[in-house]
Amino acid sequence: MKQQYVFGLSALLAIVGLSVFGYKWQTLGFPLSKNQQTPVWTIESSISFESGPGSIKANLLIPTLTPGFRMLNENSVSRGYGFSLNYGSGGRAAQWAIRRADGPQTIYYRISVYEDPGTDQSDTTPPFPPPPVINEPFRTAVDVIVADVKEHSADPASFTSELLRRMNDPSPDTNVELLISDADTRTEFVESITTILAAARIPARMVHGLELQGRQRNAEPIAWLEVHDGDRWRYFNPLTGEENLPERFFVWWRGNEPLVNVEGGSNVQVSFATQENHLDAVTIAETQAAQQGANLIDFSLYSLPIQTQAVYSVLLMIPIGALVMVVLRNMVGIDAFGTFMPVLIALAFRETKLFWGVVLFSMLVALGLSIRFLLERLRLLLVPRLSAVLIVVVILMLMISLISHQLGMETGLSVALFPMVIIAMTIERMSVVWEERGAADAMRAGLGSLVVAITAYVFMGLQWLEHLIFTFPELLLVVLALVVLAGRYTGYRLLELSRFKALAGR
Amino acid sequence: MLGTARKLRESGVLGLNERNSDFIMRLNPRRLYPRVDDKVLTKELALDAGMAVPELYGVIRNQGEAKEFSGIVEQRDSFVIKPAQGSGGDGILVVTGRSHRKRNTFRLASGTLISENEIKHHISNIVGGQYSLSGNPDKALIEYCVRFDPVFAEVSYQGVPDVRIIVYRGYPAMAMVRLPTRASDGKANLHQGAVGAGVDMSLGETLTGVLDNEIVDDHPDTGALIAGLRIPQWEFILQSAARGYDVTELGYLGVDMVIDRDLGPLILEMNARPGLNIQIANCTGLATRIALIDEIAKADAKPAERARVARREFPAERQTSINFD
Numbered sequence: 038m039k040q041q042y043v044f045g046l047s048a049l050l051a052i053v054g055l056s057v058f059g060y061k062w063q064t065l066g067f068p069l070s071k072n073q074q075t076p077v078w079t080i081e082s083s084i085s086f087e088s089g090p091g092s093i094k095a096n097l098l099i100p101t102l103t104p105g106f107r108m109l110n111e112n113s114v115s116r117g118y119g120f121s122l123n124y125g126s127g128g129r130a131a132q133w134a135i136r137r138a139d140g141p142q143t144i145y146y147r148i149s150v151y152e153d154p155g156t157d158q159s160d161t162t163p164p165f166p167p168p169p170v171i172n173e174p175f176r177t178a179v180d181v182i183v184a185d186v187k188e189h190s191a192d193p194a195s196f197t198s199e200l201l202r203r204m205n206d207p208s209p210d211t212n213v214e215l216l217i218s219d220a221d222t223r224t225e226f227v228e229s230i231t232t233i234l235a236a237a238r239i240p241a242r243m244v245h246g247l248e249l250q251g252r253q254r255n256a257e258p259i260a261w262l263e264v265h266d267g268d269r270w271r272y273f274n275p276l277t278g279e280e281n282l283p284e285r286f287f288v289w290w291r292g293n294e295p296l297v298n299v300e301g302g303s304n305v306q307v308s309f310a311t312q313e314n315h316l317d318a319v320t321i322a323e324t325q326a327a328q329q330g331a332n333l334i335d336f337s338l339y340s341l342p343i344q345t346q347a348v349y350s351v352l353l354m355i356p357i358g359a360l361v362m363v364v365l366r367n368m369v370g371i372d373a374f375g376t377f378m379p380v381l382i383a384l385a386f387r388e389t390k391l392f393w394g395v396v397l398f399s400m401l402v403a404l405g406l407s408i409r410f411l412l413e414r415l416r417l418l419l420v421p422r423l424s425a426v427l428i429v430v431v432i433l434m435l436m437i438s439l440i441s442h443q444l445g446m447e448t449g450l451s452v453a454l455f456p457m458v459i460i461a462m463t464i465e466r467m468s469v470v471w472e473e474r475g476a477a478d479a480m481r482a483g484l485g486s487l488v489v490a491i492t493a494y495v496f497m498g499l500q501w502l503e504h505l506i507f508t509f510p511e512l513l514l515v516v517l518a519l520v521v522l523a524g525r526y527t528g529y530r531l532l533e534l535s536r537f538k539a540l541a542g543r
Numbered sequence: 544m545l546g547t548a549r550k551l552r553e554s555g556v557l558g559l560n561e562r563n564s565d566f567i568m569r570l571n572p573r574r575l576y577p578r579v580d581d582k583v584l585t586k587e588l589a590l591d592a593g594m595a596v597p598e599l600y601g602v603i604r605n606q607g608e609a610k611e612f613s614g615i616v617e618q619r620d621s622f623v624i625k626p627a628q629g630s631g632g633d634g635i636l637v638v639t640g641r642s643h644r645k646r647n648t649f650r651l652a653s654g655t656l657i658s659e660n661e662i663k664h665h666i667s668n669i670v671g672g673q674y675s676l677s678g679n680p681d682k683a684l685i686e687y688c689v690r691f692d693p694v695f696a697e698v699s700y701q702g703v704p705d706v707r708i709i710v711y712r713g714y715p716a717m718a719m720v721r722l723p724t725r726a727s728d729g730k731a732n733l734h735q736g737a738v739g740a741g742v743d744m745s746l747g748e749t750l751t752g753v754l755d756n757e758i759v760d761d762h763p764d765t766g767a768l769i770a771g772l773r774i775p776q777w778e779f780i781l782q783s784a785a786r787g788y789d790v791t792e793l794g795y796l797g798v799d800m801v802i803d804r805d806l807g808p809l810i811l812e813m814n815a816r817p818g819l820n821i822q823i824a825n826c827t828g829l830a831t832r833i834a835l836i837d838e839i840a841k842a843d844a845k846p847a848e849r850a851r852v853a854r855r856e857f858p859a860e861r862q863t864s865i866n867f868d
């Protein structure tokens with residue numbers, strides 16, 4: 038009965054811990070390993086123009102829905118301008134306004150994004166477009182092309198492919214030739230295609246985006262074709278008819294409207310610059326979680342002040358040390374002084390490093406033990422004697438530090454990091470065991486403590502484990518589940534196998 | 544490794560983890576611990592139940608009372624000082640006599656002399672809690688020093704040999720005789736180097752011994768054969784052990800008895816966490832016997848009946864390596 042409670046409880050703890058862990062890892066994108074970097078793209082668009090005599094109002098279309106990318110942050114840099122964000126028919130627009138400005142002006146809009154293949158920020162299903170109003174003779178040409186292409190296609194996607202094939206034919210038929218005769222730029226070309234698609238009652242629009250690659254001073258927005266097949270938006274290369282998007286294609290704005298519109302300014306120039314940075318994946322995950330309103334993240338350790346974080350990154354490893362302790366004592370059966378003494382010693386080893394830690398610890402205990410034996414002759418009462426041992430330990434630590442400093446070995450200074458009360462208790466316990474059970478027992482338990490401490494140190498020093506526990510503190514519930522399970526382990530301890538060896542096989 | 548574990552499991556060997564979680568935690572509620580952890584209380588309970596215990600000369604309860612020591616032992620030449628809450632035999636001082644020249648100098652069981660002041664220091668250590676299980680202040684008992692029955696004289700090196708019986712739910716399950724050695728400094732504790740000898744539960748006769756987890760045939764100091772010694776008043780010992788359960792209500796209990804030359808078997812102390820070495824001494828696993836007791840245990844059985852069950856159910860398998868002629 039009780040056994041079932043224990044299993045149930047540890048299963049519950051493990052499930053809670055692991056599901057929070059899974060949510061943070063998979064959904065919020067917290068990284069499993071330390072220093073995991075995510076490329077972050079910063080795209081800066083600068084609008085420069087000559088200011089006129091009157092007030093100036095500048096409108097810039099800015100990214101709204103960006104498939105494949107997620108926004109980290111955005112800001113605008115402009116001196117003296119009032120800034121606002123508006124939602125228009127074509128998506129978001131940034132608006133700057135100023136009553137008076139002199140000379141050439143430059144306004145910046147900057148956005149940072151990172152790749153996230155999981156974000157499919159598609160638009161909602163659009164209504165069927167109204168038949169466009171087209172003048173003759175283009176109207177007849179469009180009608181003929183639409184009727185002809187319809188013959189050779191089955192659905193909006195194949196219609197688009199077929200249409201694009203004809204439009205890009207090196208020797209186009211006369212109707213096509215007529216339509217593209219005055220499409221000089223790529224934008225105008227795509228615009229005429231959307232008109233034909235509208236005539237076929239297929240929702241389509243032009244998308245303008247940037248191909249992000251490394252650092253670019255003057256990135257050119259490219260026009261692309263977006264067609265809705267009744268289900269989702271599909272992307273077509275207007276020049277080849279292939280259905281694809283360029284790699285790392287960042288959609289800036291959609292539709293036929295001009296990117297920028299400056300009232301009261303002249304000689305308007307827009308240029309884009311892109312830059313690739315690498316940012317800690319944790320930062321990105323946190324920003325994202327904050328945007329999504331995941332309250333969980335308010336309790337993240339990364340929100341603590343840096344110094345407190347450093348403390349917790351160490352403290353959170355103590356449960357790992359305790360788990361090692363449980364395994365070594367209850368499953369292996371190693372004898373050690375004090376329940377958690379080895380874990381605390383292991384903590385001190387983190388600062389002193391292993392070799393010097395072991396040397397200093399052994400030195401401290403050996404010296405303390407010999408002085409404890411001298412104290413024994415004074416026949417002090419228990420509490421004063423313990424206090425005397427504690428004071429002796431402090432003095433010894435001081436002397437080791439001073440002597441090693443004189444000898445130029447700075448590592449000796451770190452002896453001060455040992456928990457002195459714990460060491461004093463260890464010395465006391467060890468001397469009692471020494472007297473009662475003999476040197477062999479005392480040494481065995483002393484060595485056992487050291488072995489446990491070293492093992493705990495090794496596990497507590499695993500960088501990936503430290504990062505994992507710090508980023509996902511909920512994993513401590515899993516550690517707790519393991520400890521609870523170990524609490525009901527009734528099998529033999531490893532060392533018992535040799536202890537009872539004589540009884541095996543009888 | 545797994546093979547060894549399986550073999551041990553098959554021969555019913557009890558491991559520490561299993562003992563702790565399945566028996567001690569289940570059958571020994573913590574509130575009952577003082578009955579065995581405080582030897583003064585144990586003695587009172589045993590006396591109330593009419594059981595034989597070594598006579599208590601005096602109790603020193605705090606540092607101030609340490610000076611009463613001289614008065615307590617004034618009429619005594621031999622006595623034992625022990626902590627009321629000691630464990631594993633730690634802190635026990637056996638005084639066997641006084642020095643011929645100086646009356647305030649005592650002779651220990653080991654033969655060395657010790658001054659009254661040193662004894663008082665030892666007592667204040669005990670009272671200060673150096674030997675107590677929890678480290679809390681403790682009491683020091685001064686009691687009758689058992690003059691042990693010559694039956695084990697040949698196989699003991701100083702100190703007092705005792706009989707340890709594991710009592711499970713009131714039924715004696717396994718027993719061993721613990722024989723002090725030079726290495727154990729006269730103490731009858733196996734992990735301090737004493738020899739443990741298994742006991743045939745039906746006859747009360749010793750089997751082979753075990754020293755430091757190894758099986759031995761004769762005592763390391765005296766060289767005498769350990770096996771084949773008949774423990775006197777075995778029936779009475781088993782019944783006393785069985786009554787230990789009625790007194791303490793601990794379902795998993797170790798009862799330690801000594802056999803006095805004049806007074807017969809006396810209950811020395813009882814233990815709520817008896818060790819597992821007894822299995823090695825008996826070359827038998829405890830789990831098998833515990834399972835058998837679980838099958839036949841009756842809640843209303845009298846101590847005498849439970850002792851009879853133990854004698855009937857747990858005779859030793861004879862060791863072929865030892866010749867009894």
